[in-house]
Amino acid sequence: MRNARGTIIRPDPLPDSASRPVVTPLSPSVVYASDTPDMLDAQYEGRLQGYTYAREGHPNADVVAARLDAMEGATGGVVTGSGMAAVAAVLMGLPKAGDHVIGGNQLYGRSMRLMAEDLPRFGVATTLADPGDVAAVRAALRPETRLLLVEVVSNPSLRVADIDGLAALCREAGVLLAVDNTFTTPRGIRPFDHGADIVIHSLTKLLAGHSDATLGYAVAREPALTERIRAFAVTAGLTPSPFDCWLAERGMLSFELRHDRAQATAAVLADHLAGVAGVKRVLYPMRADHPDHARAAALLAGRGGNMVSFELDSGRAAANAFARAAEGLSFAPTLGDVGTTISHPASSSHRALSDADRVTLGLSEGFFRISVGLEDPDALCGVFSRAIETATA
Incomplete structure (x- = not known):
């Protein structure tokens, strides 16, 4: 609306419409206006549904x-x-x-x-x-x-x-x-x-x-x-x-599709890594050699998820070489992206732990966590094979 001098103070509410948006509108407003103090009381007391301040x-x-x-x-x-x-x-x-x-x-x-x-x-x-x-x-x-x-x-x-x-x-x-x-x-x-x-x-x-x-x-x-x-x-x-x-x-909206595709690829990658020279161990809940396999099979009903961890049979120098050689993969302390990411707990999520505590958890300098994304499984396995070969050469 405009005041007597024509300055726009705040716009009127959006026009009414007989139709509705297909996509949820973005509502960045920090504050929400109520008509009266009584209405605000009713909102805070739960008698009316409404918003007041975005922190709430x-x-x-x-x-x-x-x-x-x-x-x-x-x-x-x-x-x-x-x-x-x-x-x-x-x-x-x-x-x-x-x-x-x-x-x-x-x-x-x-x-x-x-x-x-x-x-x-x-x-x-x-x-x-x-x-x-x-x-x-x-x-x-x-x-x-x-x-x-x-x-x-x-x-x-x-x-x-x-x-x-x-x-x-x-x-x-x-x-x-x-x-x-x-x-x-x-x-x-x-x-x-x-x-x-x-x-x-x-x-x-x-x-x-x-x-x-x-x-x-x-x-x-x-x-x-x-x-x-x-x-x-x-x-x-x-x-x-x-x-x-x-x-x-x-x-x-696409979560289930992404989850199932990434999970299927993770199972393929875990089995592939287990046969690559220079890999000390592979951790994936649905593999028979996982220490908690029986519990995982019963609890997760066969759904191993998209996370795979593995350990190189070497130290920090090989870890650096692997991260550099993993072509097309992001070395980043995150998971769940549409693209595969690799992380190194000793230098990221668990860096605050002592060396002894990391050893207790099995997190050596050669330990990596993989968040599997939506890439072609064969192409992804090839990237890991080449990077591990480079790192352990």
């Missing part, structure tokens, strides 16, 4: 949350500005000072740092335990234990957690089970179907799938817990970008 929610985030809710069999999920924001919203939004939290001992590096360095600063004690060993987790329990955080398939060692056993233990002990489902995705497993209380995702990865959107997601089985997660996310400003949400929604 916006349409694009709700569209993405609804899609992922449907995939996970959940309701009311919270979308955050990154995967680690979702992890933080759970670990800092639910426990209180004096509580104890257990984490899987092969969590993503930043999740481990949050548990080891940040939670203790706020009076929350933490312990790491092997999520594939229910007895080890039981031994780590304390009377004040409130939450257990695990990944279904660990990053980057691809070990498989005993989700069913851990869920039974948590029910017995009255402990919340939070499952980071980023690697496996709802296509591989729906943790709520196996007794989890909380599900976490980094949408940045395979769900959005194009390396152009940074987002996370968390939801609890109990709505009251979800609201505590949401309250912390809003207070701490873990706000997702509307544009990133808009991009992620686009990526999620």
Whole structure:
């Protein structure tokens, strides 16, 4: 509208239309106007559905949350500005000072740092335990234990957690089970179907799938817990970008097709790498030589996912040579892109660990994690063969 001098202050709302857009509109507005204070009260009190301030929610985030809710069999999920924001919203939004939290001992590096360095600063004690060993987790329990955080398939060692056993233990002990489902995705497993209380995702990865959107997601089985997660996310400003949400929604439309194509290629690549000279070992959950193969086959119903890890029988010099020689592949600390990416945990995700701790996890200087994309399987196998030959020559 125009004021008396003709200056445009704010435009009128968009014109009414008998038709509707096929693509979700991008809504970058930071603030939303209400008609009256009474209307604003009604929105905050839940009597009217509406938006107020983007930090508290916006349409694009709700569209993405609804899609992922449907995939996970959940309701009311919270979308955050990154995967680690979702992890933080759970670990800092639910426990209180004096509580104890257990984490899987092969969590993503930043999740481990949050548990080891940040939670203790706020009076929350933490312990790491092997999520594939229910007895080890039981031994780590304390009377004040409130939450257990695990990944279904660990990053980057691809070990498989005993989700069913851990869920039974948590029910017995009255402990919340939070499952980071980023690697496996709802296509591989729906943790709520196996007794989890909380599900976490980094949408940045395979769900959005194009390396152009940074987002996370968390939801609890109990709505009251979800609201505590949401309250912390809003207070701490873990706000997702509307544009990133808009991009992620686009990526999620092709998620199942991309997942299945990448998964099929990953299985081919894992078998191929196992026969390449200079490769010390290959880790892929559906291979019979994987240490958790039987558990993976039962838990994941044959869906090994798109992640493969392997170890060169050599050190950092060969790792550098391999990364340089991997023609057409991005050496980058990410996963889930349409193109295959390779990462080196010792210099990226797990660089903060001591040499001894990395050795304990099996993360040598020759260890690489592969996020398989949509390339032709034969062409991809050829790239790896040539790069490994160059690196080990």
